Amino acid sequence: MFRKNGEYTFKIPSAPPDLDSIKREFGEGKRLVGRGVVHLCEAADVTFLALHGGAGEDGRISALLETLGIKHTGSDYASCHLAMDKALSKAMFRQSGIPTPDGDVYNGESLDTIPIPAVVKPVGCGSSVGVSIVERAEDLQKAIDFAAEQNCRVLVERRIVGREFSVGILNGRALPAIEIIPKHGFYDYSNKYQAGATEEICPADLTDEQARNLGEKALSAHNALGLGAYSRLDFILEESTGIFYCLEANALPGMTPASLLPQEAAAVGISYGELCEMIAQAGI
DSSP states (O other): OEEETTEEEOOOOSSOOOHHHHHHHHSOTTOOSOTTHHHHHHHSSSBOOOOOSHHHHSSHHHHHHHHTTOOBSSOOHHHHHHHHOHHHHHHHHHHTTOOOOOEEEOOSOOGGGSOSSEEEEETTOOTTTTOEEEOSGGGHHHHHHHHHTTSSOEEEEEOOOEEEEEEEEETTEEOOOEEEEESSSSSOHHHHHSTTSEEEESSOSOOHHHHHHHHHHHHHHHHHTTOOSEEEEEEEEETTTOOEEEEEEESSOOOSTTSHHHHHHHHTTOOHHHHHHHHHHHHO
16 A cells, blocks of 8 residues: 555556465455444445455355345346356357367366366356466476365366457447456466556457457357346457457456456446446446
8 A cells, every 4th residue: 555646646566366265364254244234324325345256256255145035236146156157157158159268177187188278267266266277287286286276176278379359248248348458478367456557448459340259159058048138258369260269257246447348438438437336327
């Protein structure tokens, strides 16, 4: 936390936070919802969810609110769970005919059977936490162990090489795609949250046909998971084939003014305040 122009600004660390340490210092054992939080939500017209990872994004908080009859923004608990579980969402994409990288959950099979290069990631984490790109077979076990540290299953996918895009969905329509160009490496936790680490171009430099194709695929992926008023879908355009592959869905995408979804909304004339109001109204 530092002060600039009389205001306090929070600088996001380059590495993911140690959640276990934070719980020990500020938490109440295994309790995931602070005392009084539910009471505050009950008093509101609608609860605006802007949580990332864990119980905040995997459907557990949504389920709690829905069980108590509390209205909230975003998708219902089942759709949030599908989006957060990358193995389940991959299966749904395949069933709906949406291209997605070949891959499956690692269950201890011989590493010799896994094609390289590969992408190794935790099944249930957000913000690219625990993700590795493996270029050499000798690095595969280390990447699997790194992903497994997040206390969830590990997904191993074929690496798709190409341009990376993200497409927001708002009230049944695809917003203009945004292209994500990290200055170094891939779009990992550090490149997502460190200022100036990634170039973001919106609308993305695509042909009309490509933009239409990408928007249709994003809306199809959104609908395949049964997502609600808004979401964000991540894609890679494979260099060698020109195919857009859906990587994952974000049921609760970032909602700071500089986040990807607000940038896409701004490209069609929707201000940040208007976007928040539209999302809130959809939850009522």
